[in-house]
Amino acid sequence: MKLATTKALQQIGDTYAALPKRPLRVTAFMDGPVITYTKSIHFDGLLAHTVVMRATEGAGLPNGAVYALPIPLGVLWRDENGLPLWATTDLVPVSEDVIASRDYFHRRSLEPTMTTRNLDVGTGRHKEKRSPLPTLTASVWQADVIGHPETLLDLLSSATSIGKKNSTHGAVQEWRIDELETFYVIDESERARRVLPVSYIHPDILADFNAGYLGWTPPYWLPQIRTFCYDLGQQI
DSSP: OOOBOOHHHHHHHHHHHTSOOEEEEEEEEEESOEEOSSSSBOHHHHHHHHHHHHHTTTOOOOSSSOBOOOOSBOEEEEOTTOOEEESBOOBEEOSTTOEEEEEEEEEOOOOOSSOOOOOOOSSGGGOOEEEEEEEEEOSEEEEEEEEOHHHHHHHHTTOOBOSBTTTTSOEEEEEEEEEOSOOOSBOTTSBBSSOEEHHHHOTTOSOOTTOEEEOOSSSTTOGGGOEEEEOTTOBO
16 A cells, blocks of 8 residues: 655655654643543544644545655554554543533524425434534543654644534643653553554564454544554553
C-alpha cells in the first residue's frame, strides 16, 4: 500500500521531522461533557485532524486514499506500509469527578412551508429519532507524548473542543503542556495506554486471539488501517 500525500502535507512533515522532541504531559481543562464511545480520545487523531484542516484550509482530504499524515510527535514504530505508531497515549479523564452518563440527539422534521401535505414522522424518511449518546464528564483529561511542546500548543490552540458533536459538547477551556520524566505506552500493570498493533509488541506473530481488529493510527476509521491490536486498558 502506497501512502498518498500533498505538497502542503509533505512540507509540514519535513518541518515536523526536524523538530527536537521530548517526553511531555498534555492536559486539557474541560467545560462540560465529552461524547465518546471509547472512554478516551485518540490524541494523535485529534492532532492529525487539526493538521489536515490547516493544510487544506478547511477543505479536508479526498476519501479513499491512505495519506501520510504528519504530526509533531515521535514515532515508536512503522508497519510494512510505513504507517507510524505515534508516541502518544490516549487522552483520558484523570480527575476524580468523572461521571459517565448519556445525552440525547433529537432529529425532528419541520412541517413544509410550501405545501399543505402532512408528514409521517413515525416511519420513513421523515421519521423522528431520539438517539442516546454516551458522555464522560471530567474536569481534567491528560495524554502523555514524545513531542515538540511549542508546535503542539500551536496546534491545540485550534482544538477548542474534543469528541463527537463537538459543536455542542467537549469544550476545552485550556490546554497545558508540562515536562515528563519518562514516556511509556504500557503501564506498570502491563496494560496498553493506547491501541497497540500486535505486530508492534510481538514482531514474530500476526494475530493474538485476545486482540481485536482495530484502527491504530490516524485516521482510525479507515478500513485499510485496521489490523489485530490490543485496545486501551487491555492486558498485554
